[in-house]
Amino acid sequence: MLITETDEKSRLQWWKDAKFGLFIHWGLYALPAKGEWAMYAARTPVAEYEQLAKQFNPVKFSAKEWVNLAKTAGMKYLVITAKHHDGFAMFHSKVEKFNIVDATPFQRDPIKELAEECQKQGIKLCFYYSHVIDWHHPHSIHEYYNNTWDYQLEDKAFYRYWNQIAKPQVKELLTRYGPIGLMWFDTAGGLSKKDSREMVDLVHNLQPDCLVNSRVSHWPGMGDYQSKGDNEIPMYAEDTKPWETPMTLNKSWGYHIQDQDWKKPESIIYKLVNIVSKGGNLLLNVGPTAEGLIPEQSTKRLLEIGDWINRNSEAIYETDPSPFPYEFDWGAITVKSGKVYLHLYHKYCPQNELVLCGLKCKVAKAYFLANGIPLETNQSYQAEGDHHELRILLPSELPDQYVSVMALELDEQLEVDESF
Ligand code: H79
Structure with a gap:
């Protein structure tokens, strides 16, 4: 055949x-x-x-x-x-x-x-x-x-x-x-x-x-x-x-x-x-x-x-793998048509703020997937070192027990700096 x-x-x-x-x-x-x-x-x-x-x-x-x-x-x-x-x-x-x-x-x-x-x-x-x-x-x-x-x-x-x-x-x-x-x-x-x-x-x-x-x-x-x-x-x-x-x-x-x-x-x-x-x-x-x-x-x-x-x-379903070629200590990433999902492992994630480096595209909106509660974000770019940084403020209450997922809606085509 x-x-x-x-x-x-x-x-x-x-x-x-x-x-x-x-x-x-x-x-x-x-x-x-x-x-x-x-x-x-x-x-x-x-x-x-x-x-x-x-x-x-x-x-x-x-x-x-x-x-x-x-x-x-x-x-x-x-x-x-x-x-x-x-x-x-x-x-x-x-x-x-x-x-x-x-x-x-x-x-x-x-x-x-x-x-x-x-x-x-x-x-x-x-x-x-x-x-x-x-x-x-x-x-x-x-x-x-x-x-x-x-x-x-x-x-x-x-x-x-x-x-x-x-x-x-x-x-x-x-x-x-x-x-x-x-x-x-x-x-x-x-x-x-x-x-x-x-x-x-x-x-x-x-x-x-x-x-x-x-x-x-x-x-x-x-x-x-x-x-x-x-x-x-x-x-x-x-x-x-x-x-x-x-x-x-x-x-x-x-x-x-x-x-x-x-x-x-x-x-x-x-x-x-x-x-x-x-x-x-x-x-x-x-x-x-x-x-x-x-x-x-x-x-x-x-x-x-x-x-x-x-x-x-x-x-989870019908997603593509993380575009980053390395693991994160705070969790893992999946992506799908204009969205990036950050899976936060509570046990390992930071207290107040999550910093993601290397995301080059603009984030329009961020929220918890399980309950839709919006998240405060801050994106910055430093020309020196070509450094992209996304900061997400983490509320004290997370919607899930072990892993909470944050959805990022993108304004632009997904693009990452893999070398970071
Ligand atoms: O079906 C499950 C296992 O029975 C089968 N694969 C998974 C999915 C499997 N077949 N062979 N092996 C796994 C590896 C064999 C390991 C062995 Fe042993 C070491 C066989 C004899 C020594 C495990 C440990 C079984 C007896 C002792």
Whole structure:
């Protein structure tokens, strides 16, 4: 399939505008409740791990509630683990009986239910699919369980898996559940360039608009956008490929009963703002329980973030990154058609006055985005040193709890002195 540069841009546009998505790590591993690597960590034999399916009955699962939570949190897309490294399909697969409909008492297809709800509520449905690691199939079990990563993907066993499971399941996912926003592949170590390319082409041939993340391959340059490392936020805005940070709310992806190391809501809001100001997306994870519930600690945080986004949405969605090529200690900047948004981190911002250097264009109006309260500003220019300075008087009361956004309406085309 030939994709032109214009197609490329518009294919990505919804996703670049979206900024914020929900990652869901859900599978049989919710039962041992020690994260999604539980099978590997305990070196559980396949036959024994299969037994978990008989106990998996997440009757409290509600696609409506999950999608509604994503929506309320201000998320625009949802990426769910259709299959993680344990090889268990969370959808009704015809090519592998080790799936939620055929192997559990639950017998429902949560992916189908989510697809319907996402359609209804206007959220883009996307899939995580572990295309290389699959502990349920022999090509990788031997090597992983022996603690060596240099497994032989040229093996016949790998191609049996690749041709009979991986590709057919990706095809199932892209032909049975309506339009899919993106395919999120992971851990492609050892996969050849040719096989990576084959997977990308398979996705694009089935659904030309479906995006593919860069982890489809360890070869650079593959996929439509770049997945950063887990929880990684780059130091500077990048003008290469569009990018996304996958992030956990505690230290685990899959449900982990002992992990209570939760990030503070304000820290997640800072991270979101920081990422968006550098042109990236945040894919924030929850790990539902074996009953089908999103942990309360996660829900609480998502609702709090959603509340903040709701008050400041104009400064997040469809914005462009900061025009300044460096970070500020008081917060971060986003911009959009004639407006500059200053996201003030209360914890780090100055007491009385904010000084922004290097903004060359005239500010017509400044106000708090959340309540419209006007702000007093003073712009000056010193020819000596070509020095532009904007001073904003900060009132003692800020409209939000952790991050307050100030909107600057510009009189002129946005122009900054990058060298400052
Ligand atoms: O799906 C999540 C992880 O399961 C997956 N990527 C995110 C999005 C991932 N696959 N591999 N890795 C992450 C890196 C593997 C790290 C490991 Fe380990 C170090 C595997 C074995 C040692 C983590 C720590 C798991 C067991 C101990």
